Amino acid sequence: MWFTPLEQFKIVVVQPLSFLGLDISITNSTVYLLLATMFVYIIFKRGTKLGRLVPDGMQRLAELMYMFVNNLVKQQAGIKGLRFFPLLLVLFYMILFLNLIGLTPFGFTCTSQICYTFTLGFSFFIGIVIIGIVAKKMDFLKQFVPDVKGPILPIIVVIEIFSFLIRPVSLSVRLFANMLAGHSLLHILASFGMSMLKTDVLVALLMAGPIVAVCVLELGIAFIQAYVFIVLLCIYMRESYYGH
DSSP states (O other): OOOSGGGGGOOOEEEOOEETTEEOOEEHHHHHHHHHHHHHHHHHHHHHHSOOSSOOHHHHHHHHHHHHHHHHHHHHHOGGGGGGHHHHHHHHHHHHHHHHHTTSTTOOOGGGOHHHHHHHHHHHHHHHHHHHHHHHGGGGGGGGSOSOOSTTHHHHHHHHHHHHHTHHHHHHHHHHHHHHHHHHHHHHHHHHHHHHTTTOHHHHHHTHHHHHHHHHHHHHHHHHHHHHHHHHHHHHHHHHHHOO
16 A cells, blocks of 8 residues: 555665675566566567467567558668667667556556666766767867857857757656656546545546546657657767758
8 A cells, every 4th residue: 555656666675685795686667677677578579479461469569569660760860870770779669668657556667766777877977978089080079169159159059969869868867756746646546536435426537537548648658758868869879960
C-alpha cells in the first residue's frame, strides 16, 4: 500500500549482493529494467527468427517497430547517423517499455529516477561530442563561434557554449519530470477516488472519468517522451556531423 504519491518511486533492495566490497544489490529498478529488456529481446528475436515471406503477427510487429525508428533516424540524423541505428533502436524501445511498465498497478518506473535519465543523457552527450570531434576535428569548435561581429560576439559564444552543455540536463529532466508528475497525479486522483468510496459513492464513480483520461494521457506521454528523447539525440548527432 502506498501512502504518499512519491512512495511509488522509492528504490527497494530485492536481493542484497556485494562483490569485492561493491554494492551490486538487485533492486526493484533492476528487476523492471531486466523485464523491459526481456520484452524488447522477445519481440525482435521472435519476429526475426523465421523470416517468413508472408509475416505473421509478431514478425509484422517487429518490422513495423524496426522501420519506424529507421525512418526516424534517417530523417533526423541523416545517412551518417544510421551507423548508430541499432543503438538508437534499442534505446527507443527500452525507454518506451520502461515508461509503459511503470503504468502497471504497483509497478516501478525506472525513467522516473533522475539518476537513471541523467546517466542516459550524459553518456550519449559524451558520445555525440566524441563523434563531432572525430568527424570535424577542430572545425567542431567553430559551431560555438557564430558569424557575428562586434562586442556582442563574446556574449554569443558564452550562450552557445552554455546551451550546448545544458543538453544532457534538458534530455534527462524532460523525461524524468514527465514520468514523475504524471504518475504522481494519477496516484492522487486514484487515492481521492478510493477515499470517496467511504463517504460519497457518486463522487467516487465520477472520479473514474478523470482517472481513465489521465491513464490514456500517460500512455501517450510514455510514447512521446521516448520519441522526443530519440529525436533530440538524432538532431544533436546530425549537428555533430553536418553542423548547424
